[in-house]
Amino acid sequence: MELNERIAGISPSLTLAIDAKAKALAAAGEKVCGFGAGEPDFDTPEHIKEAAAKALRDGKTKYAPNDGIMELRAAISDKLSSENKLSYKQEQILVSNGAKHSLFNIFMALCREGDEVLIPAPFWLSYPEMVRVAGGKPVFVSGTEAHGLKVTASQLEAAITPRTKALVLNSPSNPTGMVYSHAELRALAEVAVKHNLYIVSDEIYERMVYDGMEAVSVGALSSEIFKRTITVNGFSKPYAMTGWRLGYFAGPIEIVKASSAFQSHSTSAPNTFAQYGAVAALRGPQDCVTKMVQAFDERRKFFHERLTAIKGITCVKPVGAFYMFPNIASFGLSSLQFAEKLLLQEKMAVVPGLPFGADAHIRLSYACSMANIEEGMVRLERFVKAL
DSSP states (O other): OOOOHHTOOOOOHHHHHHHHHHHHHHTTTTTOOOOOOOOSSSOHHHHHHHHHHHHHTOOOOOOOOOTTTHHHHHHHHHHHHHHHHHOOOGGGGEEEHHHOOOOHHHHHHOOOOOOEEEEEOOOOOHHHHHHTTTTTTEEEEBBBBGGGBBOOOHHHHHHHOOTTEEEEEESSSSTTOOOOHHHHHHHHHHHHHHOOOOOEETTTTTBBTTTTOOOGGGSSSOOOHHHHHHEEEESSSTTTTTGGGOEEEOHHHHHHHHHHHHHHHOOOOOHHHHHHHHHHHHSOOOOHHHHHHHHHHHHHHHHHHHHHTTTBBOOOOOTTTHHHHHOGGGGGGOOHHHHHHHHHHEEOOOOSGGGGOTTTTTEEESOOHHHHHHHHHHHHHHHHOOO
16 A cells, blocks of 8 residues: 555654553553653643533533634733743634644744754654654764763854754653753754754743753844744653643744644644633633652652662753763663563663664653652663663
8 A cells, every 4th residue: 555655754652652562461460660751640730620610511512613712822822922031922822632642733834945943952752753754854962971971052053054943842841851051951042043044942841840940932032043043842750641632833924824834734722621621721710830840850860879779870960851861871671672572571662762763772861750769760670780
């Protein structure tokens, strides 16, 4: 059968594949230690669930406006203004079925055939596939451990060609947990402005920062940078709303209009009553987020200490998100071989670094219980000693 070349060439998500294998083992009665999917182990806060339930009881079950309900876009506009110092009107905001969907819409609107999109590596594994499906070409710029797995402005400048259209920034980062400083972001953004590039700023982990770090919205750095920035965010990570499938982006009106038209012919608006839950998330108390981040921070400190105590493993200490991204190159295995052996021998699920552009690494999520982390470190240490 002949399929669309762009679709046939997509690599399935290894994150979801590993998670599926782990769940299958667990269903078969195995005691699996899972560190795969980036999904908070907290329940969605009650006031958010109640707002959605009330919307159901009130009959909010019909199609919503394609761009999202007015109440939610107003709440997003207020949030971006007060928290991120970004001034977006409601018509500059598009609500979609998750931040992933928002990113897909953006690349479909931005990329012409052969346009190049700069992606700092290590990167979230879906960025390149989205760019390719949109007809663009992902160009990777690799950060080094010496620089905290972050790229520099000079590296970025060296990668720009006449076909370069956009730069993707993800801070705090999946998979590394690194956070770009104010100065580092400004330097990168100034290169983008100099070369008339768009900046796609994925800020889904903005609330999860530690050790006094600040997650800076790159669009807030100057009016010139703001004009070129598309800000992406959502509800899955900060509010433990992964299954609600709600995200959004804000940016130049032309890109929003094009993305909205595309969305109207693909998925249409996201779930109506879920959007009322999202309004409650933004307008309601934020202590639920604070408590969750505090728990992640405790796990992070313990996890990093135990992980780096294992002989042969090094790991840049993350200051954002909820991932560890240790280097396992000393064991002489590819990340895929390491992950497969670990799952087979110790029933411990991690994600290979290969699809993140870093085959010397594996990714472990600490959006799981402390007990799971403790047991996982026992299994990992036993595994590497036997190699």
